[in-house]
Amino acid sequence: MTRWLDEQQQSAWRAWLEASLLLHDQLSRDLNADQGLSMADYEILVRLSETPGRSMRMSELAAVTLSSRSRLSHQVDRLEKEGLLVREACPTDKRGANAVMTQQGWNRLVAAAPSHVSSVRRHFVDVLSPDEFAALGRACTKVVEHLQRADDHVETRAG
């Protein structure tokens, strides 16, 4: 027997769907209008910027950005064409490649960050009370942990 969602669960579920869609779209538009970056571009630049040498193995970068290898490869193609990063051969493993952020990439990230953060605040963080926001964060963390456990079993996002 199917356990359907009751009315309250339905509306919470729809609110989640709508919020994730609308928020992602809004932030994408803002980021794009401001600096011509997509959310995915931004995420990659952030991750590289947090790393010593602003450099990371492709496979690791794919893992931390929850991207498939193939998708990351295409994405890095575009970012490389834009001059925001370069690929370098990995010295210790000849199969490997490193994505390395260029100075231009760093500059672009630095230029984009303030406006992006303020966009995240305006449309998300500051819309909620600190308690609400913290509770939402904890709930999301639970969901992420559940889904990543599932990933271990089902073998997904492999590319």
Next chain:
Amino acid sequence: MTRWLDEQQQSAWRAWLEASLLLHDQLSRDLNADQGLSMADYEILVRLSETPGRSMRMSELAAVTLSSRSRLSHQVDRLEKEGLLVREACPTDKRGANAVMTQQGWNRLVAAAPSHVSSVRRHFVDVLSPDEFAALGRACTKVVEHLQRADDHVETRAG
């Protein structure tokens, strides 16, 4: 001056990003493996199924699914090719078109729904306590209301 996110806000924000990405991917995979439908397909079929005559104006359908007109038009092309719905001329306004669900579309939705709902429960609803889930729903509603107000001003998703 930029008000950066503190560490807790950062991690809540990242949890949100990861949860919305992973959950959407997981549900898409399940729905696709089960009945060959995308989340967008499913949403359209649900909306039509809730309507008298299982029929809706294209522009209204675009509005309720938070889709641009153009995107909906492409989407309906595909669903029409699959035989899940048809376009009909609108009798009262010759500019307009109605999307009408076929019996085959209804059957497909009925076949997909139990497994989809159980997927939503397993990966989302049942991962949280009822209180957590309700609180998350309220938070999302606030975000949606904020973003839809913004939409009124900024004129977006127009197609």
Next chain:
DNA sequence: CAAGATTGACCCATCAATCTTC
């Protein structure tokens, strides 16, 4: 000219090969 809807070009994502190195 505005509103409803569609079209085509271009961009991004996914999937199944493929290539190289371990």
Next chain:
DNA sequence: GAAGATTGATGGGTCAATCTTG
């Protein structure tokens, strides 16, 4: 043969025209 990474084909999304009717 498995792991790291890339490639090309295909399907979906976005945007700026375009067409028709109001």
